[in-house]
Amino acid sequence: MRVGVQFTGTVAPNATQRWFTYNWPETWHVAWNVVPTSPQSGAPQIDWDVEVERATPQYITYWVNIRNMTSQPVNIEARYAVLN
Known part of the structure; x- marks a missing residue:
């Protein structure tokens, strides 16, 4: 994994x-995965989602x-993880 x-x-x-x-x-x-790097306790700071585009047949x-x-x-x- 990378x-x-x-x-x-x-x-x-x-x-x-x-x-x-x-x-x-x-x-x-x-x-x-997206994580906050600004410390703040008590509640979630961020929400995130990822959308995907097949830009070309290869990428x-x-x-x-x-x-x-x-x-x-x-x-x-x-952050990313390449799983294969």
Whole structure:
């Protein structure tokens, strides 16, 4: 398995931000996870989902939507794992 951080960023308070990452080989099985890097206890900080585009027969584009559920900016890290 190969793992890493694809990007980092900041999501404004109560906002949703969308990132994309492209040219992932279509033969790879990729799992995504997004975690906050700004500590704050008491409640969840973010919600996220991933949408998939088959950009070409050989490559995939992933669209990562991250929603900040707090009234403060949240720094995030988008992590991937190639499972095959």
